[in-house]
Amino acid sequence: MRFGFASAGWAGRIPAVSDGADNLYDTARQVLDTERRLGGVFLPAGQTLPGESAGNEAGPGDAQDKAAALATLEADAKQCTRCGLCRGRNNVVFGEGDPDADLVFIGEAPGQEEDRQGRPFVGRAGELLTKMIQAMGLTREDVYIANVLKCRPPNNRTPGADEISACWDHLVAQLAVIRPKVIVTMGNPATKTMLDTSTGITRLRGRWQSLPMIGEGLGGTAVMPTFHPAYVLRQYTADVRGKVWSDLQQVMDALGLPRT
Numbered sequence: 410m411r412f413g414f415a416s417a418g419w420a421g422r423i424p425a426v427s428d429g430a431d432n433l434y435d436t437a438r439q440v441l442d443t444e445r446r447l448g449g450v451f452l453p454a455g456q457t458l459p460g461e462s463a464g465n466e467a468g469p470g471d472a473q474d475k476a477a478a479l480a481t482l483e484a485d486a487k488q489c490t491r492c493g494l495c496r497g498r499n500n501v502v503f504g505e506g507d508p509d510a511d512l513v514f515i516g517e518a519p520g521q522e523e524d525r526q527g528r529p530f531v532g533r534a535g536e537l538l539t540k541m542i543q544a545m546g547l548t549r550e551d552v553y554i555a556n557v558l559k560c561r562p563p564n565n566r567t568p569g570a571d572e573i574s575a576c577w578d579h580l581v582a583q584l585a586v587i588r589p590k591v592i593v594t595m596g597n598p599a600t601k602t603m604l605d606t607s608t609g610i611t612r613l614r615g616r617w618q619s620l621p622m623i624g625e626g627l628g629g630t631a632v633m634p635t636f637h638p639a640y641v642l643r644q645y646t647a648d649v650r651g652k653v654w655s656d657l658q659q660v661m662d663a664l665g666l667p668r669t
């Protein structure tokens with residue numbers, strides 16, 4: 410989906426976030442009000458994004474082509490034996506969402522539930538990510554969600570450099586098809602890998618970054634690093650939740666999504 414800048418169709422679509430996320434929603438509103446008072450908008454709606462060009466737009470036919478291209482890449486990934494993680498996996502978790510998405514979320518690697526279902530972010534952290542996306546006025550189907558690694562590391566250990574290197578081409582090819590306007594990297598491993606940096610997420614989050622030239626048409630794509638939903642669940646404080654919501658609000662502004 411290509412978002413229309415400040416399209417009226419998005420108005421009023423921020424859902425009532427329920428259950429354990431009530432506090433997150435309250436905090437989000439507080440942060441929103443604070444930002445309004447301070448005028449803290451990084452990229453005003455409608456401003457050109459880094460890496461954005463007229464060639465980045467796609468019509469319905471292009472979207473079908475992208476879906477077909479991603480299906481081919483996924484079929485290839487499902488046969489992949491480039492690293493040892495292929496031996497312990499139940500499923501390759503390629504990614505899912507709108508093949509023509511303006512916004513892509515990238516995490517580290519599949520966990521146990523993701524490996525079982527073959528879908529990204531479907532465990533507890535995934536539930537929180539879904540609520541975060543909904544709070545932006547979107548659905549999971551409006552965006553694309555993927556991980557740096559397509560197979561689960563044993564016991565959810567941190568991926569090895571050799572595994573990230575082996576899997577890298579899958580992700581680059583995936584992004585080269587989608588060509589999003591904004592990428593949200595979640596957590597340290599995904600952020601450091603995508604930005605090719607040793608700087609940690611605590612220093613990078615909330616500050617727009619530019620994607621290195623990792624593949625055709627991808628150099629300069631706007632990147633917003635933020636905390637991983639699993640970290641938010643572990644550090645469920647108003648401060649952490651407010652920072653994540655602030656990061657997502659910057660993404661909303663950049664994509665022309667209304668704050669309502």
Ligand code: SF4
Pocket residue numbers: 486489490491492493494495501558559560572575576577579
């Ligand atoms: S993690 Fe990536 S490189 Fe390793 S086997 Fe899975 S798909 Fe292939």
